[in-house]
Amino acid sequence: MFTFIRHCLFLLLLCLVSEPAFSIPMQVRFNDVEYDMTVSIDPVNRALIGKSIITVKHPRELQLMLGAAFEVTQAISNDGPMGIGREASNQPHVWNIPVAFRQQVQFVIHWQGSLAPLDTSLDHQQTLGRPIAVSGQAGTFLPDGSNWYPRVVGHLVRYKINIELPAGQKGLVAGKLIEEKESQQGYQASFEFPDPTEGIDLMAGPYVVETQKYEGVKNRAIQLRTYFHPQISDLSRDYLASVKRYLDKYESWIGEYPYTEFSIVSSPTPTGFGMPTLTYLGIDVLKLPFIRDTSLGHEILHNWWGNGVYPDYQHGNWSEGLTTFMADYAYKEQESDEAAREMRLGWLRDFAALQSGQDTPLAAFTLRTHGASKIVGYNKAAMFFFMLRDQLGEAVFQRAVQGLWNTRRFRITSWQDIQKVFEIISGQHLDAFFTQWLNRSGAPFIVINEAKSIGTESGYQLAITLQQSEPAYAVRVPIAIESEQGVHIHRLDLQQAQQNFTLTLPERPLSVSLDPDWRLFRQLASDEVPPILREVMVNSATQTVILPHQEEARRVAEMLASKLQDRTPQIISPTQQISTTAPVLVIGLQPDVDTWLANQQLSARPDEVKGKGSAQAWTTSRPQGGSLAIVSTQDVAAMEDLLRPLPHYGKQSYIVFEGRQVVEKGIWQIPMQKVTVK
Numbered sequence: 001m002f003t004f005i006r007h008c009l010f011l012l013l014l015c016l017v018s019e020p021a022f023s024i025p026m027q028v029r030f031n032d033v034e035y036d037m038t039v040s041i042d043p044v045n046r047a048l049i050g051k052s053i054i055t056v057k058h059p060r061e062l063q064l065m066l067g068a069a070f071e072v073t074q075a076i077s078n079d080g081p082m083g084i085g086r087e088a089s090n091q092p093h094v095w096n097i098p099v100a101f102r103q104q105v106q107f108v109i110h111w112q113g114s115l116a117p118l119d120t121s122l123d124h125q126q127t128l129g130r131p132i133a134v135s136g137q138a139g140t141f142l143p144d145g146s147n148w149y150p151r152v153v154g155h156l157v158r159y160k161i162n163i164e165l166p167a168g169q170k171g172l173v174a175g176k177l178i179e180e181k182e183s184q185q186g187y188q189a190s191f192e193f194p195d196p197t198e199g200i201d202l203m204a205g206p207y208v209v210e211t212q213k214y215e216g217v218k219n220r221a222i223q224l225r226t227y228f229h230p231q232i233s234d235l236s237r238d239y240l241a242s243v244k245r246y247l248d249k250y251e252s253w254i255g256e257y258p259y260t261e262f263s264i265v266s267s268p269t270p271t272g273f274g275m276p277t278l279t280y281l282g283i284d285v286l287k288l289p290f291i292r293d294t295s296l297g298h299e300i301l302h303n304w305w306g307n308g309v310y311p312d313y314q315h316g317n318w319s320e321g322l323t324t325f326m327a328d329y330a331y332k333e334q335e336s337d338e339a340a341r342e343m344r345l346g347w348l349r350d351f352a353a354l355q356s357g358q359d360t361p362l363a364a365f366t367l368r369t370h371g372a373s374k375i376v377g378y379n380k381a382a383m384f385f386f387m388l389r390d391q392l393g394e395a396v397f398q399r400a401v402q403g404l405w406n407t408r409r410f411r412i413t414s415w416q417d418i419q420k421v422f423e424i425i426s427g428q429h430l431d432a433f434f435t436q437w438l439n440r441s442g443a444p445f446i447v448i449n450e451a452k453s454i455g456t457e458s459g460y461q462l463a464i465t466l467q468q469s470e471p472a473y474a475v476r477v478p479i480a481i482e483s484e485q486g487v488h489i490h491r492l493d494l495q496q497a498q499q500n501f502t503l504t505l506p507e508r509p510l511s512v513s514l515d516p517d518w519r520l521f522r523q524l525a526s527d528e529v530p531p532i533l534r535e536v537m538v539n540s541a542t543q544t545v546i547l548p549h550q551e552e553a554r555r556v557a558e559m560l561a562s563k564l565q566d567r568t569p570q571i572i573s574p575t576q577q578i579s580t581t582a583p584v585l586v587i588g589l590q591p592d593v594d595t596w597l598a599n600q601q602l603s604a605r606p607d608e609v610k611g612k613g614s615a616q617a618w619t620t621s622r623p624q625g626g627s628l629a630i631v632s633t634q635d636v637a638a639m640e641d642l643l644r645p646l647p648h649y650g651k652q653s654y655i656v657f658e659g660r661q662v663v664e665k666g667i668w669q670i671p672m673q674k675v676t677v678k
Helices: 123-130 229-253 283-288 295-301 317-337 339-354 371-391 394-408 415-426 433-439 534-538 550-565 588-601 637-638
Strands: 029-042 048-059 061-068 070-077 093-097 105-113 134-136 139-142 156-166 170-173 176-183 186-197 202-205 208-215 222-226 259-269 272-275 278-280 446-455 460-468 475-483 486-494 499-507 509-514 543-546 570-572 582-589 615-622 629-632 653-656 661-666 675-676
Touching: 029 202, 061 105, 061 139, 061 675, 105 550, 156 170, 170 186, 186 475, 202 259, 202 661, 208 229, 222 229, 229 259, 229 283, 229 295, 229 615, 259 283, 272 295, 272 339, 272 415, 295 661, 317 339, 317 371, 339 371, 371 394, 371 415, 371 433, 394 415, 415 433, 446 550, 446 675, 460 475, 475 499, 486 499, 534 629, 543 550, 543 661, 550 582, 550 637, 582 588, 588 629, 629 637
Parallel strands: 029 156, 222 259, 259 278, 543 570, 543 582, 582 629
Antiparallel strands: 029 048, 048 105, 061 093, 070 105, 134 139, 139 202, 156 186, 170 202, 176 186, 208 222, 272 278, 446 460, 460 499, 475 486, 475 509, 509 675, 615 629, 615 653, 653 661
């Protein structure tokens, strides 16, 4: 079973984090498979009836599948009846078709089933964890991973779909809208996807549709639409204007937009996904004012990377990193050099929060399953492309990106394919660069061992000794050399565990700093890493202290601990003396928190959060080692307000909330790795 790339939008998160959802990626093939499907849905009764004609040209051995939640009423092929494909009602329907040497084989399958009720109380993570076809008057969502339609397993496909819905409802799938009819009897729409793609998601709801046209490169018309619930239909024009802005940007940067339309579709649940030609975002998400300037562009870019060029999942998912680099990070670069620098530092801080065993090689990343995998598959991968651009230069990198699009469009593409394209365009051998960053876990730990200077007749000679962890990486290490005349950046080619460098300088050097702009993916030194909330979130050894004794307050505190850690917390007694070096998370009401800190002989709440807001969270380093994160609220209602937003602020050292709104946040200042020249 294969699914579209699903790119999730975290509610209340300033930058979108995208991801595949609902199914396990596998290698797919394109064997000229086409679906011609009619689907009738009754959201009130949550009923689905479908018919699919599956045509395979020049077939080989095939497997067909339909989810266990559905019943097959008829299944026939060229050779006659196929049976229902299962023995028990709790099993999926599976038909194994032997090798057939013929020009074409056709399967006709009729199926029906009851859809699960729509649950709008679910949060984003719960929605991601439910690969279930759901329906209700507020909306219908049939994710590809629920196997809601009969499919040829492991093949890219083309398709045509007719959707039938009752009056007042509208629906769509990814692709080109061919025809639609609306009357008192109901709604019908026909879509086609003529290019090879990975799967089908279907969305429906009581939508108000607004349409505009956009003229892309080569004067090609692109149809833009919003399918919005009535309560947010007034947002349509602003969203459509933003779509045009992003299409302008990415067509000029990469190449022609690959489809004839793009739609933004509202969801009654607080989540978001990206598919070819559309994005599906929660109503509350769409209301957020920053979404048009951040997350929407990320979703649109996935029509090039992920939904236009397909990752080869057996050899790693590169699309998340390239999209993060060309969307989320690119927006920071447009904002300012400092904003981009802070994002790179944030990636390194998040990586430093990982514990032994949580890091994996980049080539092993396929989809985001938890916070640790995001740090590798999104952050490290984005930093990979940033360092590749540094090595090749911006102009060459941009030509290579365009070459990747022109040569790999609608093709399954591996990291090795990307390497070949970048080598051809740049004329450089990149095997060592790709191999060390893709196939190794971890990152180099680099320090300045010594820096000495001697005067010469023409100026000064600076001797620098760099040391790195073994086995050694081959890296270009940025070094900032400070003199009375200013600061100058040099790049040293470090290839050994310890290596000496000599530089001739016109002025007397005063100090040397390692990678001051955080341009190298590396393991930060301990004094370069301020404690952040992420440490208690991703570390499986985190111990949790729940301070409230009242039943309701304790219940909410335990729920918040589970949300923050995305697992069942390891709870210890508030009276227990903390002696381990494992991270500790403390949650309680303000008086209880102050008492606990005093009893543990720990520092009181810092001035940055003291007396502010209805809730505060902050981090500190414990004298015994390990980090401490404290969540303090004025009452149970304020604690409950944190359930959704707080888990999305792992990058922060401290944060203040007034209700669900962030009123202040920040990261403790840290010194860069700097030595005085002797």
